[in-house]
Amino acid sequence: MKIKTTRFGEIDIPDDKTINLPDGLLGFEEAHTFILLEHDSEGTPFKWLQAVDAPDLAFIVIDPGMVLESYQIEFDEETAKMVGSKNVDSDTFAIMSIVNIPQDEPIKMTVNLRAPILVHLERRMGWQVILPTEEYPIRHRIFSESSDEQSTESEEQKNS
Amino acid sequence: MLILTRKAGQTIRIGDDVSISVVEIRGNQVRLGINAPRSVTVHREEVYDVIKEQQQAAQAQPADKALLQDLWQSRAKAKTEDSGGEK
Numbered sequence: 001m002k003i004k005t006t007r008f009g010e011i012d013i014p015d016d017k018t019i020n021l022p023d024g025l026l027g028f029e030e031a032h033t034f035i036l037l038e039h040d041s042e043g044t045p046f047k048w049l050q051a052v053d054a055p056d057l058a059f060i061v062i063d064p065g066m067v068l069e070s071y072q073i074e075f076d077e078e079t080a081k082m083v084g085s086k087n088v089d090s091d092t093f094a095i096m097s098i099v100n101i102p103q104d105e106p107i108k109m110t111v112n113l114r115a116p117i118l119v120h121l122e123r124r125m126g127w128q129v130i131l132p133t134e135e136y137p138i139r140h141r142i143f144s145e146s147s148d149e150q151s152t153e154s155e156e157q158k159n160s
Numbered sequence: 161m162l163i164l165t166r167k168a169g170q171t172i173r174i175g176d177d178v179s180i181s182v183v184e185i186r187g188n189q190v191r192l193g194i195n196a197p198r199s200v201t202v203h204r205e206e207v208y209d210v211i212k213e214q215q216q217a218a219q220a221q222p223a224d225k226a227l228l229q230d231l232w233q234s235r236a237k238a239k240t241e242d243s244g245g246e247k
Contacts, residue, residue, distance in 0.1 A: 028215065042229070048223070058219060060221060101227075130211065
């Protein structure tokens with residue numbers, strides 16, 4: 001089916017690839033249908049989570065395991081019931097986390113490790129869950145802080 | 161706002177499906193137990209608010225393919241250099 005998007009224009013997507021978020025996303029509880037696009041980010045693990053019914057609504061997401069190898073989540077009973085499984089194995093679920101890119105300093109982009117979006121691949125359903133522990137931050141730097149110096153240097157070189 | 165005073169071990173019932181119990185009081189911290197159906201989301205307010213604001217900012221980002229590709233390539237490069245890898 002064809003959907004309108006602000007960033008990518010009108011695109012054609014397979015009907016069976018949409019993801020249904022019954023509870024929407026935090027702050028966007030009324031947005032239920034999404035599609036994952038790799039449209040604009042080839043060669044990177046970033047993808048776009050695009051709302052099907054709201055052309056403007058899209059998020060950059062990434063598999064948190066790509067950013068933090070040790071990332072592991074466990075469910076409580078309630079969440080397990082909701083998502084229909086006790087385990088987050090990668091055959092059953094895709095996990096994606098929302099990325100924030102500060103406009104002025106994109107190298108300082110962060111990923112929200114505290115509130116991942118779990119997608120049940122077969123059921124094509126997803127939920128954003130807030131993890132109960134404080135172990136993972138809401139803003140985790142994707143690129144290490146040492147790369148801050150590098151980007152400043154190259155800025156200076158550009159300006160000189 | 162309805163203000164009630166409870167002791168440890170006491171409960172507040174909201175509607176038919178939600179109850180909040182004071183599990184323990186220790187110093188200036190209150191441990192609360194919450195019973196609510198799955199359809200009612202329960203969060204620490206400050207966490208929910210922070211994430212909500214962050215996501216509202218996130219969804220306003222424009223697409224910038226070159227930026228994402230550049231940044232990711234440079235990270236891959238930095239990683240190789242860190243581990244003293246060959247080019």
